[in-house]
Amino acid sequence: MTEHTSRVAVVTGASSGIGEATARALAAAGYHVVVGARRLSRLRRLADEIDGTARQLDVTDEASVAAFADALDRADVLVNNAGGAKGLAPVADADLDDWRWMWETNVLGTLRLTKALLPKLIASGDGLIVTITSVAALAPYDNGAGYTSAKHAQAVLHRTLRGELLGKPVRLTEIAPGAVETEFSLVRFDGDEERAAAVYRGITPLLAADIADLVAFVASRPPHVNIDQIVVKPRDQADAGRFSRQA
Numbered sequence: 040m041t042e043h044t045s046r047v048a049v050v051t052g053a054s055s056g057i058g059e060a061t062a063r064a065l066a067a068a069g070y071h072v073v074v075g076a077r078r079l080s081r082l083r084r085l086a087d088e089i090d091g092t093a094r095q096l097d098v099t100d101e102a103s104v105a106a107f108a109d110a111l112d113r114a115d116v117l118v119n120n121a122g123g124a125k126g127l128a129p130v131a132d133a134d135l136d137d138w139r140w141m142w143e144t145n146v147l148g149t150l151r152l153t154k155a156l157l158p159k160l161i162a163s164g165d166g167l168i169v170t171i172t173s174v175a176a177l178a179p180y181d182n183g184a185g186y187t188s189a190k191h192a193q194a195v196l197h198r199t200l201r202g203e204l205l206g207k208p209v210r211l212t213e214i215a216p217g218a219v220e221t222e223f224s225l226v227r228f229d230g231d232e233e234r235a236a237a238v239y240r241g242i243t244p245l246l247a248a249d250i251a252d253l254v255a256f257v258a259s260r261p262p263h264v265n266i267d268q269i270v271v272k273p274r275d276q277a278d279a280g281r282f283s284r285q286a
């Protein structure tokens with residue numbers, strides 16, 4: 040275990056997309072960033088670039104989370120970012136394995152990491168938990184119940200902590216993005232590049248760096264300022280299913 044004198048930020052799901060961009064932004068803001076995900080080679084490349092620490096992490100695996108948490112000497116910021124969607128199907132045709140993946144990763148993954156790091160976040164004297172939920176945590180949409188229900192549950196878990204941790208030196212921020220162009224849709228559609236590209240066709244989506252900027256902004260506020268929730272969408276998106284698309 041390396042002793043760190045600078046503040047330590049932990050970012051889950053940092054091997055791509057929002058997590059990777061967030062790790063870069065927090066490193067630029069002066070944090071030592073510990074990046075976790077399952078694809079270790081990607082994490083190592085990133086950690087080399089930002090002078091951070093790469094650690095393999097599967098948020099669905101108790102032993103992996105315990106080993107990840109034990110290896111940290113301190114934690115000042117936790118970004119619960121690991122997550123995603125699998126499939127797009129009406130409830131009548133729901134794939135139970137897809138649902139299990141979404142609930143295990145988004146909901147129980149956030150629960151596992153939060154539980155494991157909470158003592159260190161409190162001990163830091165100025166802890167911050169940022170959870171990346173989604174506009175899917177704000178309203179349901181047709182064919183999306185596996186993801187919207189998981190994101191609602193993840194958000195309610197996060198929001199509950201705001202009350203339960205009152206009096207403790209930990210701030211809580213939920214960031215609920217609309218469409219961000221990352222590997223999200225590729226994962227959702229099981230590697231189907233054509234289908235994934237169609238999600239962003241004709242709109243100017245958010246970039247991972249747009250969300251990372253918000254995390255860095257939240258983390259740079261003074262300790263008495265708690266930004267509870269940020270909802271951020273592309274200008275071309277009104278809600279989860281309503282877009283203005285150029286032909």
Ligand code: NAP
Nearest residue numbers: 052054055056057077078097098121122173219221222223
């Ligand atoms: P992404 O590019 O697919 O990134 C997802 C990250 O989660 C990857 O680094 C992946 O790493 C990690 N991950 C998945 N399962 C994991 C597990 N079991 N253990 C540890 N890490 C795991 O997608 P993204 O858009 O950046 O998604 C990040 C977060 O933003 C997710 O929570 C997503 O629900 C949310 N979000 C995305 C959008 C969007 O439009 N893109 C909108 C709203 C909210 P490994 O595969 O290497 O483990």
